[in-house]
Amino acid sequence: MRSRDSDIKSQLSDINSHLTIPPTSWYRSLTAAGLRNPAVHGRARYWLQVEGSFTRALQKHCTRSFHVEVRREGFDSPNLEESRRLAIPPRQHAWIREVRLCGDGEPWVLARTVIPLNCLEGEGRRLLHLGNRPLGAYLFTSPHWERGPLETGLCNPVIPGQPELARRSLFSGHNSSLLVGEYFLPALLHRNTL
Numbered sequence: 792m793r794s795r796d797s798d799i800k801s802q803l804s805d806i807n808s809h810l811t812i813p814p815t816s817w818y819r820s821l822t823a824a825g826l827r828n829p830a831v832h833g834r835a836r837y838w839l840q841v842e843g844s845f846t847r848a849l850q851k852h853c854t855r856s857f858h859v860e861v862r863r864e865g866f867d868s869p870n871l872e873e874s875r876r877l878a879i880p881p882r883q884h885a886w887i888r889e890v891r892l893c894g895d896g897e898p899w900v901l902a903r904t905v906i907p908l909n910c911l912e913g914e915g916r917r918l919l920h921l922g923n924r925p926l927g928a929y930l931f932t933s934p935h936w937e938r939g940p941l942e943t944g945l946c947n948p949v950i951p952g953q954p955e956l957a958r959r960s961l962f963s964g965h966n967s968s969l970l971v972g973e974y975f976l977p978a979l980l981h982r983n984t985l
């Protein structure tokens with residue numbers, strides 16, 4: 792017989808199972824992705840294109856509060872597509888950070904950041920100790936990081952409620968780049984105001 796604790800744990804994981812990142816195909820432009828899925832031109836368009844810190848953009852749309860919830864942080868292998876995008880050897884470990892960006896107490900965005908070893912030297916060591924502080928606050932206040940072009944992601948949700956659209960970009964510093972992906976949850980797109 793299952794214990795009450797394991798029943799509660801499995802219910803909790805069921806409740807949150809849609810808050811995971813589904814497989815995603817990446818496109819160089821919104822227009823290219825739009826040929827596959829015209830939804831990129833709907834409510835998501837603003838979020839797919841907004842410039843500057845994404846954290847700041849979300850904060851502006853909160854009426855009460857914004858917070859970052861860390862779900863997973865540690866050294867692990869990126870997937871092969873991510874390694875290729877970052878031009879690092881396949882299976883070379885990187886610092887991987889997955890968070891929920893929450894507006895007014897509810898998850899709006901899932902973010903996954905892959906930080907290769909060469910980004911973690913010198914001042915970059917701070918990236919290991921962000922905790923619940925938003926990565927954007929570091930990237931956009933440190934003068935040496937520059938964002939590359941935004942890519943548009945079309946996700947293949949396997950569980951109802953998983954993100955369908957995403958964006959990502961490389962941030963380049965001294966001879967090193969990290970990859971930040973932001974996946975939009977329905978709660979973000981179905982809000983009444985933009």
Ligand SMILES: C=C(O[C@@H]1C=C(C(=O)O)C=C[C@H]1O)C(=O)O
Nearest residue numbers: 844845846890902925926927971
């Ligand atoms: C890159 C930014 O950082 C945000 C914060 C993140 C985090 O804390 O892990 C991840 C993705 C972001 O959207 C940003 O604000 O633009």
